[in-house]
Amino acid sequence: MKILIIGGTVFLGRHLVDAARRRGHQLTLFNRGRHNPELHPDIPKLRGDRTSDLTALQGRTWDVVIDTCAFTPADANASARALAGSVRRYIFVSSIAVYRDWPASPVRESSPAFREGDGPDSDYGALKAGCERVFEKLLPGRVLHVRAGLLLGPYENIGRLPYWLHRVSGYPEIIAPGNPERRLQLLDARDLADWIISSAEQGRTGIINVAGRPRSVSMRAFLEFCKTVTGSSSRLVWTSDELLLQHGVEPWSELPLWMPQDQGPSVFDVNIDRALETGLRFCPWTETVRATWSWLLDGGTPGDAHRQHMEAPTLTRAKELGLLAVTPS
Structure with missing residues (x-):
């Protein structure tokens, strides 16, 4: 497959590159070139800024884009519009923070997410939920929303x-x-990366929680x-x-x-049955x-x-x- 990764040089993005290369996919990275620009010298890199300059994406096509770093609905709007005619599917790395009742209550994919106006404009979960709504509006039925849990592992940037x-x-x-x-409930970023690349290969869409093994x-x-x-x-x-x-x-x-x-009380109580059913595996x-x-x-x-x-x-x-x-x- 031809895969575009928005990011690709920090934490999860680095593991996505590694996972995709192990499986023989053709990669392109789009980023600003500010973080670890020396990485992946043999992979094509498109320079730009998702908030202000997406011109480097014009005139190219990919099977799927993996977006690790859309934090605001404006980010989502810009990239979705720029890539709507250039990719078949869009994989958005979202967050379990989109759930309105988390971490007070256990959550699964059917749990209510933040809606427009539910939370302050600066709330991380509300912003990620806003991104999901934008992607689904502009790319209906073509998006996999990966609601990721707590990530740890090499290259961790937090x-x-x-x-x-x-x-x-x-x-x-x-x-x-x-x-x-x-x-x-801890998830190795390498396990998430492997699952995302597998999901790209399988053409998955919809909403899936991906967190660590419970308890x-x-x-x-x-x-x-x-x-x-x-x-x-x-x-x-x-x-x-x-x-x-x-x-x-x-x-x-x-x-x-x-x-x-x-x-x-339920910060570590995220249901991941759907991710397990679709092949999520864990290293110790x-x-x-x-x-x-x-x-x-x-x-x-x-x-x-x-x-x-x-x-x-x-x-x-x-x-x-x-x-x-x-x-x-």
Whole structure:
């Protein structure tokens, strides 16, 4: 197949390139050339800006486009109009954040998504839902909306797993947030990439949730394995939701993967039956941790963390030391 990837040089995009090449597809990348421009010297690259200059896409055709980075309805409108006559199908990497009742309630594909006017204009989930509506309006029946869950793995550009690996390897004791037995739902970006390329080959359309295996690992086991992989003897100081909130710690953004139980009881409760039925497979979560640590040791860095609509982990060591001082041993 001829595949156009919008992006292709950051996190999921890099894994999509790798997956498509392993399966022998013909690739073209469209991006601004700002992130890792030295990658993939043998793949044709079209330079432009999805927000202002899509002229490089004119006069070309592809079987499918994979869009990893439409964050606003305006983004979606511009690319859908530019490519409507040039591609057969459009794969949009959306988010489980489009669900209006998540993370308060479990979600599946039939759960209500944000509608126009439901959320503030700056809300990530509402914006992604707006993108979905635009794509479906302009490319009816031709779009696969991939509602992705929490992604981890090598090349991660937000810094969630790198945060924990750096933290346990760098300090003698650290804050471990919330209930240590809370079960997580983690997806390796490489598994998502493989599934997306397979879906492109199969011509899938519609809406599919793609998240990790439900209840696959506890927070305690996850952090203990981060210690094992890094060779760390760091002490994990488990700190309650109540104490963290009392001291002004921002859930999710300051401490990755932490969401207080009463604020997000179903943050890790995304139904993925449809993805499993269509071939989603998982590598062991331990392999995700190992591979990410190897990437970091080789000089990898989540250097593109401060992207629009994304927040890097921000808990300072000074704030953490203050919390350690008041957390019961």
